[in-house]
Structures are given as C-alpha cells and as structure tokens.
Amino acid sequence: MSVVLSPGSVEDAVAMLAEHAEAMPLAGGATLVAMRNAGLVEPTHLINLDCIAELRGIERDTTGGIRIGAMTRHCDTAACNDLTGSLLVLRRAAGMIANRVVRNMGTMGGSVANADPAADYLPALACCDAVLEVAGPEGRRKISIHDYVQGWYETALEQGEIITAITLPAPVAAPSAYRKIARVTGDYATASCAMALDPDGKGLRAAIGACGPGPLRDRDAEAVLRGRLDDPEAVLDFAACLAALADPLDDVRGSAEYRLRLIPRLITSVLSEIALQTEVA
Amino acid sequence: MSKKILHSLNLNGEEVEVATPAGATLLETMREDLRILSAKRGCNQGVCGACTVLIDGKPVRACLTLTARCEGHAVQTMEGMGGDRVMATLQRHMVESGGVQCGFCTSGILISARELLEEDPAPSRAAVKTALSGNICRCTGYRTIVDAVCSAAEELAQ
Numbered sequence: 001m002s003v004v005l006s007p008g009s010v011e012d013a014v015a016m017l018a019e020h021a022e023a024m025p026l027a028g029g030a031t032l033v034a035m036r037n038a039g040l041v042e043p044t045h046l047i048n049l050d051c052i053a054e055l056r057g058i059e060r061d062t063t064g065g066i067r068i069g070a071m072t073r074h075c076d077t078a079a080c081n082d083l084t085g086s087l088l089v090l091r092r093a094a095g096m097i098a099n100r101v102v103r104n105m106g107t108m109g110g111s112v113a114n115a116d117p118a119a120d121y122l123p124a125l126a127c128c129d130a131v132l133e134v135a136g137p138e139g140r141r142k143i144s145i146h147d148y149v150q151g152w153y154e155t156a157l158e159q160g161e162i163i164t165a166i167t168l169p170a171p172v173a174a175p176s177a178y179r180k181i182a183r184v185t186g187d188y189a190t191a192s193c194a195m196a197l198d199p200d201g202k203g204l205r206a207a208i209g210a211c212g213p214g215p216l217r218d219r220d221a222e223a224v225l226r227g228r229l230d231d232p233e234a235v236l237d238f239a240a241c242l243a244a245l246a247d248p249l250d251d252v253r254g255s256a257e258y259r260l261r262l263i264p265r266l267i268t269s270v271l272s273e274i275a276l277q278t279e280v281a
Numbered sequence: 282m283s284k285k286i287l288h289s290l291n292l293n294g295e296e297v298e299v300a301t302p303a304g305a306t307l308l309e310t311m312r313e314d315l316r317i318l319s320a321k322r323g324c325n326q327g328v329c330g331a332c333t334v335l336i337d338g339k340p341v342r343a344c345l346t347l348t349a350r351c352e353g354h355a356v357q358t359m360e361g362m363g364g365d366r367v368m369a370t371l372q373r374h375m376v377e378s379g380g381v382q383c384g385f386c387t388s389g390i391l392i393s394a395r396e397l398l399e400e401d402p403a404p405s406r407a408a409v410k411t412a413l414s415g416n417i418c419r420c421t422g423y424r425t426i427v428d429a430v431c432s433a434a435e436e437l438a439q
Contacts, residue, residue, distance in 0.1 A: 001284075002304035004349035026347070033306065033345040034326045046304060050350055075339075099415030101393065102327060104339045105346070185414045 002036070006048040010055070010135045010164055013047050017160045018137050020045040025162045027071060027110025030102050055109070055164060058082060064170030067133075070109025070163045075100070077108060086128070086196045087168055089176035093124035093194065096178065099186045109163040115148075115155045115214070118188035118253070122149065123209035124178055126217045127194035128168050136161030149214025174199045175277035179270045180209070181262055183253060190254040193266035197274050202227050204274075206238075206267060211259050212247040235271060239264035290351055292317070293361025301348050307356065308332045308343035319359035319388040323417070330416030333389035334358050340396050359388040368395050370437055374429040382420035390416045394430045403434055 004026075007013040017023050023045035026032055035041045049055055055071040058080050066082055077083070078095035097103055097111075097120050111121050112132065122145070130145040137160045148156050157163070176196035180189040192209035203226035208216040221241035228234035248259035285300040292315070301310040308325075311317035311334075320343045323329035332343040335357040362368045371391050374380070381387050390413060397404055397412035404412065409430045410423070418426060 001302050004304055004347055006349070029345045029347065029350075030327055030342075033347065037306070037325045037344060046347065048347070048350060099330075100396065100412060101330065101333055101340045101342060101415045105327075105341050185411060 002046045006051045028105045028107040030106035066168045068166045074103035085171040085173045087171040089178045089194045090124045092178040093120040118210040123194040123207040123215040126207035126215035131167045133165040134161045152213045175274040191262040195270045216245045239267040291355045307346040310348040330389040333392045371433045374433040378425045378429040380426040380429040386418040
C-alpha cells in the first residue's frame, strides 16, 4: 500500500520525490493506479499533484502562445476554444482518448510522462512543435517535444523530474486534423496521424503515432514536399520518408507490416480531409 | 497488514469518516470499509466501467481514484440517486427493455447514461453507443441497453 502525499507546490513535490526513493508522482491516475492495481508498480509513496495550482488551467501568454498546465484533464483540452487553426489537432486528439469517463480523469502531463507510443497526445504535440516545461532536483528546464522520446517508454525526463506544463506556439489560421486507426472507439491507436497545413496552404507538418517508440516527424521531407501538395507522387514519397523512420511492433492491435501500410493511407486521407477544410473556409 | 488512515468524505450528501488502508482506491474504501456495493470491481483497470461513480457531478472510475484525493469533493453513487427523476426513468426502461441481466455492469451503465442525457437530452443511437463505449456488458449484447436509454430519453422529453 502506498502513502499518499499531497504537496501544495511544485518545489514541495520535487522535494518529496527526492526524499522517498520509491515514490512516484501521481497525475490523473488513469494509467498509474491501474498499473498499481495490477501489481506492475509498487510505489511506497504516491505524490498527488492534484493540489498544485500552478499545474492547472490553460492560459495564453502575451505573444498568443498557449500554456497547458500538466494536470489539465483531457475533457478540458477537448473543450478548449483557444486551440484553433493549427492547434485544433491537439483538441481533436484529446477528444479521441479512451472514453468520456477516462477523459474526466486523465491529464496531459500524465499521458506525456508515460509516453505510451500508441497514445494520442505525442503525435499531436510533435505536429504543434510543443515544448515541455519540467521541474526537478536540479531546477527547471524546457525540453522540445522533438527531443523528448528516446526509446520505448524512455523519455528525456531525469529521475525525480515532473512535467509542469506543455507550451505551444500561438495558433495560426490554418487547418489541422487528427486521425487514428483503432480497433474500437476509445482503444489506443493501431496507427495515428496528426497534420497541420502551412498558413499559405503550400506545405504541411505531419506526425505519425504508434509506429515506433515516439512520434515520427521528418522536417526535411516536409521541406521537400512544400509546394508539391497537389502532386500525389510527392505525397507518397513524403509518406515513404515517414515509413522509413518507423520501427513498428507486432502486437494485439496490428502487425508491424500492417502499420507500415497504414502510414501512406493516413497521410493521403488526412491531407484530403484538411484540404477540404481549406476549401470550406 | 496495513495501517489505516482516517478520511472524511462527502458521500451521497452526507459527511462520513472512514478508516481505510493507506493508498486505497475509492472502490476499495466504498466496498470494504463503507459497504457501498453498487460500484462493482470488474477489471480494476479502469476499462470495464462497472465501478463508475460521480465526483463533483462528473463520472470517474472509482478503481482509479484514490480515496485520499476525494477529501473536499462530493462523491455520488447509485445509492444516493434514488430521488433523481432521470435516473429513475433510466432504471425503469432498463428493466422493461431487458437491459439488465446479471446486473454487474448496470450501475456503471446507468451513471454513464445519465451523464449523456444531461448533456444531450435527445441522443441518437450512435451517440448512446459512443457514450457507453467505456462500459462493458457481457450479457445483453448492448442492443437492449441502447433501446432503454433511447426510450428513457423519449419519455423524459415529453
């Protein structure tokens, strides 16, 4: 059984994590409590992050950038009117996580910290060029989403560090979308795709999820594709670059080979979906 | 085996004091220490939905919620919803349509359905299925449950 501690500040939380060797930070509990119930983790202390005001809420800064507190629930992200245009992809991803009840519990910080390769936020955040704010025994620092996942469930977070916020550049008026292929509504992704069009409609940013330890994004290939979005061959070449970065697994949701086949289909179908949004707008 | 901790909870509108093991989930505390038995222990992983209860009016999984976190929040279970008109209507339609067989999933289904009708008083069948996608039933095949929610919504709209 775990002792539950409820610090009132990030500094206190970090100190408690440092003090107790077998302590774990507890965000929404949707994954960690389930793992504890299954006997997969046995923390002596759970550091409950729910009483820290700094970790709550979604705010805009003076330049229009958006800061999402790490303890923000999926239901609040899915309903956030500030996530428009190029950031709509994140709102859509939040709304596709699991089911309504779990969305009332799970948090963005918790999901990102867990770094499940098949979860929905990481590809959306990679598409948005998000930056993570973290705090730990050595103080505070920022980590680009592109440097964050380092292996299967391995992240750039150091021992004793917690995520405090996810920051996003100011949204621009350009369509974006999130699509996931899943066995049933609410399952983790077999493969997923987050995509945003450039404001001039000539290029795109795209990230593929569930086809490797972290989201797949190829900014060089995006530069090559720019100006050629209406050339189906160029789009397929772009998808092939992402597939070349993939390291998919065979698992209960699909084979590695099936996942590789999904990548070009996701890229072309999401691109036509957001191209349609442009015509409507 | 383990040390018990005293917590004060607001459960179904009443303040209760309960001694429960350190780090216990709300589901464990309710079933083992308070004998609140409407919330069932199915998967204990947050997947099956049988332990769904309301905290501050929002449905959550009791098996994934620590009791220590519930202090200062209002917990509601089926036991406290006897006077709720929407719930009573849903219950009656569940019985009439055959949406209840073994009953293990029923209280979780009803809490999810009530939440849906609060947000969308006239849901489509597809919306009902989506809203109940986090509640597993191994008896009915779901059709009679969806029937019950749709017919309850129709009756409530009159």
